[in-house]
Amino acid sequence: MMKRLQSHRKGALGALMDLYEEESSFFIHTINTKVDDQLWSKIIDEKTEDPDCRSIQSICTHMVDAANYYVDLVKKAESVEFTAIPSVTLPTRADFEPAFLNCLSDQINYFEGRWEMSDEAISKIPIKTGWGNVLDPESLLEHAVVHVMRHHRQILRWLKEIDSK
Numbered sequence: 001m002m003k004r005l006q007s008h009r010k011g012a013l014g015a016l017m018d019l020y021e022e023e024s025s026f027f028i029h030t031i032n033t034k035v036d037d038q039l040w041s042k043i044i045d046e047k048t049e050d051p052d053c054r055s056i057q058s059i060c061t062h063m064v065d066a067a068n069y070y071v072d073l074v075k076k077a078e079s080v081e082f083t084a085i086p087s088v089t090l091p092t093r094a095d096f097e098p099a100f101l102n103c104l105s106d107q108i109n110y111f112e113g114r115w116e117m118s119d120e121a122i123s124k125i126p127i128k129t130g131w132g133n134v135l136d137p138e139s140l141l142e143h144a145v146v147h148v149m150r151h152h153r154q155i156l157r158w159l160k161e162i163d164s165k
Helices: 011-034 056-077 094-109 119-123 137-163
Strands: none
Touching: 011 056, 011 094, 011 119, 011 137, 056 094, 056 119, 056 137
């Protein structure tokens, strides 16, 4: 089991980014140690209607795209000039970690100096998501943490099923 990282940022946004990095580290560790190159692109869930959840590759691509999307949403909510990052392609398992870490780095850079925003300041930044919710930066980062956890559990369940066959 990986060691839990120690929190080093202050404030609500800082704590959530610490958790996001930690859960991402667990996710990356699973991909790097439990997924081989042959399993990377194998269609595991043939019945799902969600194209982002058919294979480990599609989930990881979705994870990178979502991480890029989160920071774009906050920038847009704050009326900051931004250029939406196009969807990534991750042909190999080795492409995932640097792409995902780059997204996290972009988020950290964007939030630097904002970690200790007051609850009032946070609530004044309405973020309209593509899935219909209106969030603030705190609830968006909470969503990001749980998003990583959900897909990590999904992949761990798949790996367990594959091992039992």
